[in-house]
Amino acid sequence: MQQIYDIxxxxxxxxxxGAAVEAKVFGIQNILMIEKGDNHSQTIRKFYKDNKRVDKNYKGQEIVLEGTIDFRDGTKESTLNYFDSLLDKGEIDTAFNSEVESITKTGDEFQIVTSKAGYIAKYVIVAIGTMGKPNKPDYTLPISLKERINFNLDKCSQNEKILLVGGGNSAVEYALELSKTNNVTLNYRKESFSRLNDINLQMIQEYNGREKLRLRLGMDIVSIENENGLPKVHFTDGYDTVYDRVIYAIGGTTPIDFLKKCGISFNEENKAEFDENYETKTKGLYLAGDIAVKSGGSIAIALNHAYHIISHILKSHQKQG
Ligand SMILES: Cc1cc2nc3c(=O)[nH]c(=O)nc-3n(C[C@H](O)[C@H](O)[C@H](O)COP(=O)(O)OP(=O)(O)OC[C@H]3O[C@@H](n4cnc5c(N)ncnc54)[C@H](O)[C@@H]3O)c2cc1C
Incomplete structure (x- = not known):
């Protein structure tokens, strides 16, 4: 008979x-964490630059952690190490390289189908983030430039002429990092930055105009075309130039189609519907982390969602028992 997971x-x-660790702390043993990547924390691994500073109170959001996880300021590496140790200590059962394709409720149980196998569980927590689907601009990006137009730093090398697009902390941190070994222009459609932490704001002002980093603020990109295998970028001020690489750092989008397929309902503003316990209209199916915030999620917010959900599952379980 197939094993039935509690969560x-x-x-x-x-x-x-967070959900896996808190569940174990509360004594729920029979849990499975399913991840499509070959390791945990794909957003941190793929989208944070190496040695990136990781703020607990990200983008100035003061968060008091409610659960047992003692997450603190650190770096990309120390954060990943900390999560490694939590998973090891909690002896969390994991299925990696397993992309969940559908979740269906039949009676009191959920059937979960992944690219590799099927699982059954009494409760399901969906915490798939938004960076699996990075935001793209409205204009069409030439397919022939796929290798030259990116959404993270994976393909970057050195001594390239790079255009970075975005106005948040990630865009600025990418620009500062890349400018150590490349020529970087940071393009933001607004006249000034309004969402940066103090350190990033100070550094970008200090570095702007230095040899390897310049800003193009208050203008947008109209289109990008392929010129001899490189992206030629046309700006709203009539200026155009050819870059070796264009990188967009403009956030991610909720995977609406996937969530709808899993039976999650959406309101008129196309936001997933869930109650104060993060439970969707399908009883026992919860949303946590970036997909459960209107905008601007963070690690600490995701950890608090997890704690809250596990406490709620425990309460409803006790009621039923
Ligand atoms: C560049 C950048 C810098 C940031 N810096 C900070 C910071 O300094 N401090 C901070 O607090 N926050 C920071 N954030 C925000 C923070 O990373 C997110 O708020 C946090 O990672 C959200 O956690 P999550 O669990 O909701 O989603 P994610 O971290 O996105 O994790 C979702 C996981 O689900 C997996 N997944 C997706 N779809 C499926 C599927 N169908 N089946 C199975 N698995 C799936 C993904 O591979 C991924 O591992 C930053 C974000 C970015 C992009």
């Missing part, structure tokens, strides 16, 4: 790890 957690980022 299946979809996504192995901070929300998923």
């Amino acid at each position: 299946a957690i979809i996504g192995g980022g901070p929300g998923g790890i």
